[in-house]
Amino acid sequence: EAQVTQNPRYLITVTGxxxxxxCSQNMNHEYMSWYRQxxxxxxxxxxxxxxxxxxDKGDVPEGYKVSRKEKRNFPLILESPSPNQTSLYFCASSLxxxxxxxxxxxxxxxxxxxx
Amino acid sequence: xxxxxxxxxxxxxxxxxxxxxxxxYTATGYPSLFWYVQYxxxxxxxxxxxxxxxxxxxxxGFEATYRKETTSFHLEKGSVQVSDSAVYFCALSExxxxxxxxxxxxxxTVIP
Numbered sequence: 411e412a413q414v415t416q417n418p419r420y421l422i423t424v425t426g427x428x429x430x431x432x433c434s435q436n437m438n439h440e441y442m443s444w445y446r447q448x449x450x451x452x453x454x455x456x457x458x459x460x461x462x463x464x465x466d467k468g469d470v471p472e473g474y475k476v477s478r479k480e481k482r483n484f485p486l487i488l489e490s491p492s493p494n495q496t497s498l499y500f501c502a503s504s505l506x507x508x509x510x511x512x513x514x515x516x517x518x519x520x521x522x523x524x525x
Numbered sequence: 526x527x528x529x530x531x532x533x534x535x536x537x538x539x540x541x542x543x544x545x546x547x548x549x550y551t552a553t554g555y556p557s558l559f560w561y562v563q564y565x566x567x568x569x570x571x572x573x574x575x576x577x578x579x580x581x582x583x584x585x586g587f588e589a590t591y592r593k594e595t596t597s598f599h600l601e602k603g604s605v606q607v608s609d610s611a612v613y614f615c616a617l618s619e620x621x622x623x624x625x626x627x628x629x630x631x632x633x634t635v636i637p
Contacts, residue, residue: 414568443625452531452614453569453627460623468624500568511557511576512622516568 412437414517416501422523423491431486431520433501441506442484443468443514444476446497453500459484460507491524498522527552531615531628538605538635546600546631548589548615556617558582558591558598563612563630572600572613605635 414435423429435442443458445468455468459478473495475487484503488495499520506512532547550556557576561569573582578593587602598615615628 441623445625445627450629452529452629453616453625455625458623466623469626502568506622511559511574512618512625513559513571513574514561514569514625516570518566518568 414503414515416517416520420521424525426490429488433484434482435503439503439505442503444486445500448497493524496524527619527626529615529626529628532631535632540637541604544602544605548598550596550617554620556619559616560600561614607635610635
């Protein structure tokens with residue numbers, strides 16, 4: 411089944427403890443991106459990647475890192491999490507720019523709580 | 526800069542009622558416009574899209590027309606069903622297609 415898989419789905423951690431949220435897609439997609447969803451703010455883009463070793467900042471990159479060493483994986487790294495990073499995180503991928511408009515396939519989401 | 530303004534919710538409708546969710550945007554250049562739907566506990570799914578002015582996107586009875594003169598992309602459905610209950614997001618991607626901007630989402634509940 412074609413899908414974007416995120417792990418963990420739920421995580422409670424403490425301030426300052428480094429964590430990584432993994433994202434993997436099995437569709438051979440070129441483009442991958444991360445978003446955070448907060449009440450009243452909708453989804454905001456954190457980082458995106460056009461291809462292996464090519465990443466760029468979205469609207470809210472502060473406090474996050476990403477890497478794209480392999481085409482299928484795009485982990486989101488929080489080096490020193492803070493409570494304002496408590497949120498619901500989504501990874502997405504697409505065939506863009508191969509085919510038309512950039513239509514995203516989303517993962518199921520990772521709910522992160524930082525105490 | 527780029528932004529999307531979406532109708533505040535929540536919206537509650539009776540089954541078979543007409544639905545409109547307003548969406549307006551601000552963008553430089555020629556964005557693509559999207560409606561995504563999020564069912565409880567799931568990620569977002571594409572509902573429909575339009576890539577240029579006057580394009581009409583449609584899917585599952587939902588429609589939206591890309592109006593450049595009013596910078597709008599309102600979502601409509603003639604007769605909603607209980608299964609349409611979800612959160613709806615309007616979104617745009619700018620010229621290059623790399624960066625996305627989402628509205629705040631509108632929660633729709635359809636009651637029998």
